Amino acid sequence: MQAFFLEAEGQGGQRLCIHHDAQGPEKRGQILYLHPFAEEMNKSRRMAALQARAMAAAGYEVLQIDLLGCGDSSGDFGDASWEAWVADAVQACRWLKAQPQPAPLWIWGLRAGCLLAVDVAKRLPSAPNLLLVQPPASGKTVLQQFLRLKVAGGMLDGSGKGLMAQLRQALSQGQSVEIAGYRLSAPLSTGLEAANLNPIPTPTDQQARLVWLELASQQPSEWSPVAAQTQERWREAGWQLHAEQLAGPAFWQTTEIEEAPALIDGAVRGLLQQASGADQRAYRPLEHCA
Structure with missing residues (x-):
């Protein structure tokens, strides 16, 4: 894991980034993490760190970025605009693709970061894969x-x-x-x-992948009508979809810092399943909290 500052293009200032190298003999993919909105970002920091480590251990290169006015990046929250955040994320995607051994690109959004991920995907030359966790x-x-x-x-x-x-x-x-x-x-x-989860059409020769994960405090139930309808629209737009409900707390809004181990394992399992097309339910959970 390495922390560094990325010089922002056009907007000025620096963006704090944390880079996790992919472990193992093969880099399975490259992942950009887009954090939630306002205080939800701070509540989610531990889970994001644990998730990124698990992804790196599974062979994925991960880049976490604090957007303009957030965390330890330049500017105040009041200086931020949605367009500036999109520009930050697009630049981070370019940085990832410039690294040695580029691999399939994933954008991982949490909460409002899911909305940003969809807008960023629209600005890239080709649609990336998407990992959307608890999308609003x-x-x-x-x-x-x-x-x-x-x-x-x-x-x-x-x-x-x-x-x-x-x-x-x-x-x-x-x-x-x-x-x-x-x-x-x-x-x-x-x-x-203005942000939404409307699907992005994909070229007929491209197989884009979407992993959609949500947490439930009790046993997984039926998807909400909005989620089910949105997922179906993504399928109709040509996306290969893996959707799963997992048991765990709403860590982005709890009073105390919480962990959701099932989400950490479910996200890695979803990525591996989409990469290989095989059922990864036998995936062995990693030791996250050591």
Whole structure:
């Protein structure tokens, strides 16, 4: 594992990256990780690190990047825009493909990172493979949930009445708003709200792969109607889909830092199954927490 700063093209500043070399005699693929939105990113750091190590141990080269204004990268959160984040991710994909022994490219998104992964995939010369973990229904849903944090706080001190409308109006006028310690800019909110999981058509001679994973606190159940319909649209667009529900906590929003071992193993198993076309249920879980 190696940490370094990537000089951002066009936007200036640096982006913190963590690079995991693929282990073993064969590099199976290259993976770019796109983190969740705002505080969910911090809650997910441990799981992202454990997942990246497991992927590297299975033969995948992994690059984690802190986007503009996030983590230890340049800028403040309020400086970020959706387009700037897309540009950061596209540059990170180019960096990966410039490494020795390039291999099939995967973009791994977690929560809002799934929406970003789809937008990034549209900007690349050829569609990458996608690993989407707990993808939200839409960017509009993510934004609404984030704005509700401010409204919930306002309810406690009596200032919540009409607050949602005020936030919406401020953003529509190009102003930034403060929510839960984050300054949300109008360009970021606009881009996030417009993001969606609409499938990307693939050329007839290209077999693009999609792994879709979700966590459930209890036994896996039927997919939600939105998830089932979205998955079917991706299949119809020519994507080879592996979808699985796994047991585990919603670690991106829990009070304490949580782990979901079943997700770590399920993600690696899904990648291997898509690479070989074989059933990887016999995949031996790695020792993640050593």
